[in-house]
Amino acid sequence: MGFQKPPGTQDILPGNSELWQFVEKTARDLCRRYRFNEIRTPIFEATELFKRGVGETTDIVEKEMYTFEDRGKRSMTLRPEGTAGVVRAYVENKLFGEPDLTKLYYIGPMFRYERAQAGRYRQFHQFGIEAIGSSDPALDAEVIALGYSFYRELGLTGVTVDLNSVGTPAVRAVFREKLLAFLLPMKDSLCKDCQSRIERNPLRVLDCKVDQDKFTNAPSIIDSLDEECTVHFARVKECLDEMDIPYNLNSRLVRGLDYYTHTAFEYKAQGIGAIDTIGGGGRYNGLVAEVGGDDQPGVGLGLGLERTLLLLESQGLKPNLDNGADVYIVALGERAEKAIPALLQQLRNAGLSAERDYLGRKTKAQFKAAERNRARFAAVLGDDELDRGEISLRGMTSGEQQAVKLENLAEAIHTFISIEEKGNNNS
């Protein structure tokens, strides 16, 4: 039975694409106000970029990448996240030479090879922003604020911000030793997952859902932060407080990508199956250099749009955003039918949305089609009207009808619509 879409992908169909446009528009308008400008980078990059940027030992690179060899025998990978590509473009296009810092945003598909579940797909979409060229903690706070505002302006409730500082690589190395000293003695009492996590990523053990009570006395990374990290983190919190952005300090927050330094944060919400993280980000001060550029600091975020949409749905915030047609032309008879193309063109040139029947349907079915198109007006054309050079214009809901000169159809509809809107504004 034909072809099926690849596993873990989705067709976004009319009726749903309008909601996507609404969400994207919200993101773009927010970026306009925060002065982030759009960048569009390729959806595939050299595999090495992600290995270097995201980190060789991350789950993403180890087992989730869509990697293929192109015909020139180069290893390419569909982007699993947005930051590496943006940073590559920043370096390659020498944006560090610009006098101001670089504030970029993107909206687009990302790819990770995972088993799909609620809110997780192999092709998913992210809205992300990146600010490169400043280590000002006020910028960290601004990035967090933008993401928070995104959810708020969409009307979502119950979105919280988890905040942590993961320090610098040096700080993490020290903390890792402290943590291992705490964990290794109790290794045998831990769950299977954690026992294997101790080797790969001990910081993540503290996130374990099974053994939380055992970790109450675990060392906190906050206590391991050096002077610089502490000062930076304090200022981020201060800015958030002053901006009225609420957050939960979560010293166990760890991100899945290696490039984060200092600030790390996640947006969380309930309502999407087992998943509660809907977006996240942080500062990445070593990444630009890692990718081969100047040692420029950066901070950014990535928000999952599928998860945003699911959350909108679970909170009953799924407006019908299709405005419907202004006019549906109903032709009665062959001669009238011949006059439709010119009429449609007149209407569309005048800025109206207009539709007709193309399936040779009977009158009754044409009116039903007009309803499906949620047309405001039906323009009904019969042979006798045609002979008089007129067409009858009928309000689909009011049923009111009046004859209009064919050449004045668009104008008449514009007039009616503006009257209608005036009425709505008064009431």
Next chain:
RNA sequence: GAGACCAUGGCGAAAAGGCGAACGCGGCGGAUUGUGACUCCGUUAGUACCAGUUCGAGUCUGGUUGGUCUCCCCA
């Protein structure tokens, strides 16, 4: 990568192994209507795929492909 559950028209939804696979919505045609809306009549189209068990499979078994969900991890 591991596991659980599921798969019937365009959509929803029945059928305890047994007539030609209900019913509803939708679509199309017709009656009625001054050229739609209510009502009535007619009609349309389906057991995901491949094997097997059986006299007989939508129903049981195995496999495949998808979907949903969970673990892992993340967006």
